[in-house]
Amino acid sequence: YDYRAYYSRILLQRYWQRRRYSIIKSMISCVKGAILDIGCGSSKIALDFGAIGLDTALNKLRFNTRFNKKMVQGSVVDLPFKDNSFNAVICSEVIGYLPENNKIFFELRRVLMDNGILILGTADYGSWQWPLIEFFYSRVVSGGYAHRHITRYKKHSLIKLIKETGFTLLDEKSILGAETILKFKSNKKL
Numbered sequence: 001y002d003y004r005a006y007y008s009r010i011l012l013q014r015y016w017q018r019r020r021y022s023i024i025k026s027m028i029s030c031v032k033g034a035i036l037d038i039g040c041g042s043s044k045i046a047l048d049f050g051a052i053g054l055d056t057a058l059n060k061l062r063f064n065t066r067f068n069k070k071m072v073q074g075s076v077v078d079l080p081f082k083d084n085s086f087n088a089v090i091c092s093e094v095i096g097y098l099p100e101n102n103k104i105f106f107e108l109r110r111v112l113m114d115n116g117i118l119i120l121g122t123a124d125y126g127s128w129q130w131p132l133i134e135f136f137y138s139r140v141v142s143g144g145y146a147h148r149h150i151t152r153y154k155k156h157s158l159i160k161l162i163k164e165t166g167f168t169l170l171d172e173k174s175i176l177g178a179e180t181i182l183k184f185k186s187n188k189k190l
Contacts, residue, residue: 006044016175020121021045023173024090027119027183033087036111038076039094046071051090054079076104084113092121092181096149105165112186118167121181126154129178155180 005017037046040053052070074080123130167184174180
């Protein structure tokens with residue numbers, strides 16, 4: 001989906017994917033070393049940054065292996081990597097599709113090195129924009145992604161939760177006020 005949407009003839013879809021890519025690219029550009037892209041799907045992010053891609057969907061991993069051989073099947077709830085393995089972790093458009101589970105954030109912290117970068121993106125249900133988009137999308141595209149979000153995060157409560165897990169907020173951006181993309185630095189482990 002992500003790869004196809006990046007080149008879509010549907011202007012809004014293409015804009016959205018390219019804007020997400022641009023924001024993440026700007027947030028990750030200063031990182032040197034190993035990068036993990038969780039829920040990589042068929043996105044260009046893992047491919048263009050030489051990241052290790054992780055996804056539960058084997059078909060999406062197969063698609064990506066045409067371009068990048070560093071693909072792993074696994075879950076964000078139990079990451080198949082050693083502690084302190086990555087300088088950066090990207091987790092874009094994943095957490096909203098999973099049941100609420102704080103273990104996810106501890107796993108993200110566990111695999112990150114001290115002062116590592118976490119880029120986390122999800123729909124912002126604390127804004128009026130995403131619920132409105134979801135409402136119209138469900139009427140225009142039957143069977144689309146409109147109601148697939150299981151956990152409906154609000155930006156401010158999500159930031160608080162991530163900080164409590166051992167991170168410091170560095171930057172926040174949004175796509176049309178509907179999708180929030182947050183950049184954190186992991187604090188030193190005690």
